[in-house]
Amino acid sequence: MEELKGAIAVMGYGLAAIGPGIGIGLVVASAISAMARQPEAAGMVRTTMFLGIAFTEALALIGFVLFFIA
Amino acid sequence: MEQLILASGACDPANDIICKPENVIELFQFEDNLFAIGPWGITRTVFLILLAMVIVVALLYFGLRKRSLNPSKFGVTIESLMGFVRDDIATGIIGPEGVKYYPWLLSLFLFVLVGNLFEVTPLINFPITSRMAIAGGLSLLTWVIFVFVGLKKNGFRYVGALVWPTTVPIALRPLVGLIEFVSTFFLRPLTLAVRLFANMVAGHLMLTLLLVSGWVFMSSVGEIGIRALIGIPWFVFGLGIYVFEIIVAVLQAYIITLLSAVYVESSIHIEH
């Protein structure tokens, strides 16, 4: 039973990581194209990119926490 | 070293393919007191927390001690670090009044940075920020500060603007308001704490498991023969992660400081 619970928790974390993975990819891709288009705004774009990553990452982090709680 | 013994004690290189402790808590919680100051026992973690404090203070002291007109290389590094927090984070995000929050943001950045870099410091190899006490405590402080600033600058309108957002169609306001309320007062501090904590826990776990496994397998070549080769990929992978973790340590210190500044900014300027 204990083993099974651990395995499900691992799967749950894996599922929780899919969405944020895609999301972070999108954020960074847009940030790169924005920086390529307007290199003079690169500093602002980078800050905003980190913020976007941080917010997107939150879901994966909650999954990570649930992995330990389960 | 302690962790090495802990982890390898629960390891059987003849049968397992990786060394892992019975319970991951063994890698993060040290119950034995190293020494005691009066009635307070100092565990390894508490000692490292105090060490981080001493290191931050010493870095600043030796970096700024000589008020010379041509600073040394070390002084320039400290000064540019401080300038970076002041210009890019404090005033860059919050605006001109961000100077007020600059000391807090700078100490947050340096304390977390040193705490994170303990992860990849030889002989210490333990990030104090992987303890919820540090990550959560600092996030709680951020929470207290941005809620206090919001109430002080905007009074009750701070909460009002959150739960009743006037820029949204009226039918959606209760829903958006609820989401905003939960996200601001519960998810913000939670994610702020967990982001730092989880990154450091994950990094420390990876490093410890991979490097200890590699070491245990390769060093027990006499007993297990050809199986010792299993240790080589673990060790190489561990070294790769080691470099990656240096970047993560710096980046997470930057992100927690940046987000703290963003939260304070959103408490000051509530119109958006």
Add this chain to the structure above:
Amino acid sequence: MLSMLTQAMFLFQEEVEQISHDAEEEVSGIQLLLPHPDELIAGLIAFVIVFFFVWKWAVPSLNKTLEARQAKIRGEYEAAEDAKVEAESLLGDYQEQLSGAKDEAAGIVDDARNAGEQVKADIVARAETEAEQIKERAHGEITGERERVSGELRRQVADLSLSVAEKVVGDSLDDERQRELVDRYIDDLGGVH
């Protein structure tokens, strides 16, 4: 009563220990997530010390250093500005002097050239005058000589004619009358010519 209470407390304590022991076995994951009180206190104390150090010493110290550096740079900049102004005025002076010297040199050269031309013109004029004089003198001499020769010739011709005529006519004519005659003849000859 007291013993019962003690016994109850003992039982309770045992139970609590049992529960906490179970909890330790069960929820080790959660334990990782919950802040450890000792570490929380230590962390907050450490952070507050760092914060006060940064607030009261590091930031003002850096600001002072930056101000001193700024003042020094400003001072150096101003000194450089002064030096630049001085250098520029010196350069102006030198340029003025230089252009004065150039003018002077040009004037000297002009004077010399004028003087030379004057001398040249004088010499040419004098030479011309001299040549003219010589020419005139020569001319005068030639004219005088010609008149003298012409007079001489005329006399000789008259004499010769007289003597020829005497030989032809004899002494019939007096000298005075003869001379008149010959002169008239010669004048006629001159008129024909």
